[in-house]
Amino acid sequence: MDRSSPEKLILVNREPNGIAIVTINRPDSLNSLTKAMIADLAHAFKTLDRDESVRVIILTGSGRSFCSGVDLTAAEDVFKGDVKDAETDTVVQMERCRKPIIGAIRGFAVTAGFEIALACDILVAAKGARFLDTHTRFGIFPSWGLSQKLSRIIGVNKAREVSLTATPLTAEVAERLGFVNHVVEEGELLKKSREIADAIVKNNQDMVLRYKSVINDGIKLDLGHALSLEKERGHDYYSGMTKEQFKKMQEFIAGRSSKKQSKL
Incomplete structure (x- = not known):
């Protein structure tokens, strides 16, 4: 049985073809994250990793945005909580997940949302999508990898500009820099993500898991x-x-x- 938070803010849908779709479902708040949502999202990835019927995971957001970051009305609760608890840490569980994770990004991926996108293995973005790092704007110290991962993907100078100026990185520029794999029309976002997932599912599952692991471990x-x-x-x-x-x-x-x- 699929698990979601009591308010259905994290949705998990297992499809019969080996693909699972995880949706951040708080559209009225542009999918901003509460502490409970972060824990539920971590639990979803941990559970799907153990589910042998699931071979690929697609992560997306409902409504107009992927994820607008941590709900700042609950910032103290999130940032002063037990940040070292790996079991409830979304990004840690994504990084531990053996299955390939495809991020389907529309609208904004802001700060924590940007870091969650960085934890995906493959990114598909809708035209006009934007990645925004507001750590310097709001005085928040990064702890989900943005200060280290982005520079390794798009280059140090461009990463400094994105993070120190807190200006958006567009999907189109992100594609040119090798961060986003594909930019598509918004109506094609999940279709393209599923096409990539289907191509992965057709391959040797054991080797897919081993190959993802050796790439992700080797890049460090x-x-x-x-x-x-x-x-x-x-x-x-x-x-x-x-x-x-x-x-x-x-x-x-x-x-x-x-x-x-x-x-x-």
Whole structure:
């Protein structure tokens, strides 16, 4: 049974094709987050990660915006709470999630919403979507990774400009800088996200999980150590394969080759 908060502010919909859609559902407040919503969102990712029927997760927001950040009327409750509690930390649970996470962004992704977008593996944005870092404007110290992750994706100078001036990074510029994967018409947002999810679902699930892990773990290291990590995990993977698994791999490759030949 799908779990949502009592007020249905975090919705989880499992589809029969292996795709789960998580929706931040507080549109009247532009999907601003309360402490309870942050905990519920963390719980949703933790639960979906354990659900073997779920292979890809799409995260989106209802209404006009993705997420306008923390509800500042509850700021003290959020920021002075137990920020080290990983179990109720949305971004920690997203980073721990083995399944690929696709962010479907419309409207604004502001501060905490920006950081949640940064925790996604692939981003699809509607035309006109904007990413805004208001930490310096409101005197809030970043704690979900924005000060470190953004510069590694779009470059240090551009990240400094986005964060120190608190001016929006448009979806179109974000796509050019390699942060957003695709910019689409608003009506195509979930369609494009599902297309990407479907392409992932068609692949070997075990390898999808392993590949996401080695990319995400390797990006935290320098290139030399990252290459060693890949080599080590590759060795462990092949060492653990049985003759039957190698045979199935060869049969699969042979089958694909024969299909290509028949089309020539």
